[in-house]
Amino acid sequence: MELYLKISYLNDFIFCPLSIYYHQLYGSLSERLYYGAPQLDGKAAHEAIDEKRYSTHKNILQSLDIYSDEYKLCGKIDIFDTEKGLLTERKKHIETIYDGYVFQLYAQCMCLREMGYTVKQLRFYSSDDNKLYPIPLPEDDVQMFEKFKTTNKAMQNFNMESFVPQNEDKCKNCIYNDFCDRPLAPKSYNGGF
Numbered sequence: 001m002e003l004y005l006k007i008s009y010l011n012d013f014i015f016c017p018l019s020i021y022y023h024q025l026y027g028s029l030s031e032r033l034y035y036g037a038p039q040l041d042g043k044a045a046h047e048a049i050d051e052k053r054y055s056t057h058k059n060i061l062q063s064l065d066i067y068s069d070e071y072k073l074c075g076k077i078d079i080f081d082t083e084k085g086l087l088t089e090r091k092k093h094i095e096t097i098y099d100g101y102v103f104q105l106y107a108q109c110m111c112l113r114e115m116g117y118t119v120k121q122l123r124f125y126s127s128d129d130n131k132l133y134p135i136p137l138p139e140d141d142v143q144m145f146e147k148f149k150t151t152n153k154a155m156q157n158f159n160m161e162s163f164v165p166q167n168e169d170k171c172k173n174c175i176y177n178d179f180c181d182r183p184l185a186p187k188s189y190n191g192g193f
């Protein structure tokens with residue numbers, strides 16, 4: 001059986017590959033204890049899409065399950081306008097467009113294309129301040145697309161046993177520090193949950 005990894009893992013993988021494992025183990029607990037009220041508001045906004053309450057227009061696809069055989073990824077899109085070929089990912093608040101954000105949009109784009117849809121535009125929407133952030137298509141940003149492919153390949157081939165963390169600052173700020181079997185920062189540094 002083919003193994004497909006979740007698109008959302010790309011962001012975790014960039015922070016620390018091990019955090020994917022701990023996210024799976026402690027995911028719902030850490031979300032409840034780690035997310036403050038503003039973030040939970042943001043999750044509620046996202047749930048409107050998950051529950052398909054965002055739009056009833058038939059050219060708007062919401063919360064569609066997607067997958068890619070080529071990249072061995074699966075997940076869901078937020079909003080895709082099939083007429084305009086416009087893919088939108090909503091976030092509660094955007095300060096910075098991190099590589100992980102872009103990789104998630106690229107992954108969604110590649111999945112949709114593999115499934116036969118035409119994707120012509122990518123963008124983020126920051127709902128707090130009502131701002132739009134257009135993102136170039138993968139073919140229009142060769143360097144970033146290569147970075148996406150390299151990151152995905154590393155994630156697909158990741159070997160947890162041999163992983164050695166390198167960045168102490170990340171461990172200090174990691175919410176899984178108390179549970180991790182090889183943190184660089186002392187346990188309880190951040191009080192855990």
Ligand code: SF4
Binds near residue numbers: 172174177
């Ligand atoms: S404590 Fe460090 S090594 Fe462990 S999951 Fe967090 S960042 Fe990764």
